[in-house]
Amino acid sequence: xxxxxxxxxxxxxxxxxxxxxxxxxxxxxxxxxxxxxxxxxxxxxxxxxxxxxxxxxxxxxxxxxxxxxxxxxxxxxxxxxxxxxx
Amino acid sequence: xxxxxxxxxxxxxxxxxxxxxxxxxxxxxxxxxxxxxxxxxxxxxxxxxxxxxxxxxxxxxxxxxxxxxxxxxxxxxxxxxxxxxxxxxxxxxxxxxxxxxxxxxxxxxxxxxxxxxxxxxxxxxxxxxxxxxxxxxxxxxxxxxxxxxxxxxxxxxxxxxxxxxxxxxxxxxxxxxxxxxxxxxxxxxxxxxxxxxxxxxxxxxxxxxxxxxxxxxxxxxxxxxxxxxxxxxxxxxxxxxxxxxxxxxxxxxxxxxxxxxxxxxxxxx
Numbered sequence: 001x002x003x004x005x006x007x008x009x010x011x012x013x014x015x016x017x018x019x020x021x022x023x024x025x026x027x028x029x030x031x032x033x034x035x036x037x038x039x040x041x042x043x044x045x046x047x048x049x050x051x052x053x054x055x056x057x058x059x060x061x062x063x064x065x066x067x068x069x070x071x072x073x074x075x076x077x078x079x080x081x082x083x084x085x086x
Numbered sequence: 087x088x089x090x091x092x093x094x095x096x097x098x099x100x101x102x103x104x105x106x107x108x109x110x111x112x113x114x115x116x117x118x119x120x121x122x123x124x125x126x127x128x129x130x131x132x133x134x135x136x137x138x139x140x141x142x143x144x145x146x147x148x149x150x151x152x153x154x155x156x157x158x159x160x161x162x163x164x165x166x167x168x169x170x171x172x173x174x175x176x177x178x179x180x181x182x183x184x185x186x187x188x189x190x191x192x193x194x195x196x197x198x199x200x201x202x203x204x205x206x207x208x209x210x211x212x213x214x215x216x217x218x219x220x221x222x223x224x225x226x227x228x229x230x231x232x233x234x235x236x237x238x239x240x241x242x243x244x245x246x247x248x249x250x251x252x253x254x255x256x257x258x259x260x261x262x263x264x265x266x267x268x269x270x271x272x273x274x275x276x277x278x279x280x281x282x283x284x285x286x287x288x289x290x291x292x293x294x295x296x297x298x299x300x301x302x303x304x305x306x307x308x309x310x311x312x313x314x315x316x317x318x319x320x321x322x323x324x325x326x327x328x329x330x331x332x333x334x335x336x337x338x339x340x341x342x343x344x345x346x347x348x349x350x351x352x353x354x355x
Contacts, residue, residue, distance in 0.1 A: 013276025018232050019283045026239050026287055 035065050046076065054080055088196040091203045092221035092259075094245070096237030098208030100229045101266040104302055105324070106205035107135045107311040109225070112328030114169035115313075118200040121160065123172040123191075125217035126207035127183050130174035136163065137309025138171055147175035150187030156194055165314060170199075180212055188216045210244060219250050223260045223331075226290060229267045230279040235287055242288065263290035264327060269298045270343040281341055294327035296320050297340040 043063045050056055060079040065072065093106045103124075110122035124132035127147065133139040138161045144154035149172075156172075163169035172191075175182065195202050206217035218224060224245050228238040245259050246252060252259075265281055272278040281295060301318030305311065313328070315321040319340060326336045 015273070015276050015279050015283065018279050019287070022232055022235055022279075022287050025236060029236075029239070030243070 039063060039065060050078060056080060088192075088199050088202045089223065090192065090196075090221045091201060091223045091225060092206055092218040093203060093225045093227060094206040094214065094218055094241055095227040095234065096208070096210065096214075096241040097229075097234045100227050100234050101296070101302070102208070102227050103132050103135050103205055104306065104312060105225060105227050105264060105266065105296075106132060106203050108313040108321075108324040109328055109331070110169060110201070110203040111163070111166060111311040112313045112324055113201045113203070113332075114163070114166045116328060116332060117168065119168050119198065120201040120203065121170045121172060121195050121199045122203040122205060123217075124174035124205050125183070125213045126205065127174045127180055127213050128176065128178050129207065130176060132171065132205050133161075133173045134309060135306055136171050136311065138163065138173075139309070142173045145173045145175035146191065147177055147182045149191060150182065150184060156191060165310070174213075183212055183216055185216060185219065189220065192220050210240075215244075215248065218245055218259075219248070221245075221249060221259050222251075223262065225262050225264050225293065226288075227264045227266055228284060228288070230265060230269075230273070230281075230284055232279075235279065235284055238288060242290075261290055262293040262331070263288060264293050264296065266296040267298045268295045268340065270341060274343045292338070293330055294323055295338065295340045296323040296327075 043061065046063070047056075047058055047061055050061070056078060060081075062075075062077045064075040064077075066075060091109070093102050093109070095102050103126075106122055110120050114120040122132065122136075123146065124130050125146075126132070130145070133142050141161050144159035146159065148154040149156050149159050160170040160172055163171060172195075192202060204217040204221065207213040226238050226241060228234050242261060245261060249259050251257065263285070265284060268281070269278055273280045281292070285292065297319050299312075299318055299320035301315045301320050302312050305315055305318075305321075312318065312320050313324040316325070323340055326339065329336050
């Protein structure tokens with residue numbers, strides 16, 4: 001860094017941006033890395049079944065497998081539209 | 087019994103082969119009989135970094151296929167007679183490297199050598215898998231750069247779940263961080279992830295920081311492990327790393343910006 005650089009306004013450093021992006025990504029990959037490979041397929045099929053009855057879009061559903069020491073929980077979260085039945 | 091060290095990273099080009107060459111030479115120079123194995127079948131380069139490329143006759147695949155005895159394939163290093171090199175083959179058939187074959191070779195080498203250093207190829211294919219599968223210790227070489235840190239984290243997950251120790255439920259592989267191509271100056275100006283940033287994400291035991299150094303290229307040009315360039319900062323960093331691994335207490339170096347006041351003032355590099 002030269003004397004001239006010193007007087008330039010310092011933007012948010014790119015290193016802190018890198019760190020922030022990495023922390024989010026690594027946390028996500030650690031939690032999803034252990035999930036069974038059938039999960040995306042399961043989500044797709046479940047969504048297809050639900051869509052036969054309710055008009056939900058694919059972003060309205062999240063699926064998550066939590067693992068604790070002695071228990072696995074499959075969490076399914078579907079946001080239903082107000083009153084738009086098929 | 088020998089101690090098996092894998093030098094790994096996931097990402098390519100971060101300094102695995104440079105590190106494998108340096109630490110195996112360092113261990114041998116400290117008086118320990120050491121062998122370094124190139125697992126990069128099809129793209130061998132350890133021989134070139136160690137300067138023994140013209141002495142390769144047989145390779146690891148020849149040994150696995152029974153076409154050569156292990157002792158015929160081992161190359162004695164020209165600088166240190168306690169160090170041997172087992173080169174990879176240039177065959178394009180990667181299936182030639184088998185788990186049984188590697189296990190037999192490691193068993194045989196364990197009888198004769200104190201340390202076995204496995205230079206892993208990049209990626210997570212067969213060669214990388216077999217390089218880490220039998221390991222006791224893992225040297226995770228990481229650059230202060232987003233893709234390298236991410237891949238190192240993936241590699242840590244693989245070490246923890248796919249190794250022999252993990253499958254047998256034994257004590258897990260000991261994992262160490264080697265942060266290479268580090269530039270304290272760029273860290274200070276906020277352009278590069280700091281040691282603390284990387285540690286916060288990977289939370290590994292730090293074995294050492296290797297600074298970005300011209301001597302790495304000049305040493306590889308000449309085919310001598312950089313640790314033999316005792317005047318260079320990278321050479322000294324690797325010597326410290328070997329000493330720390332062997333239990334010596336060496337304070338960390340090459341973390342602080344040592345650029346002089348006038349150089350800073352006028353922006354010289």
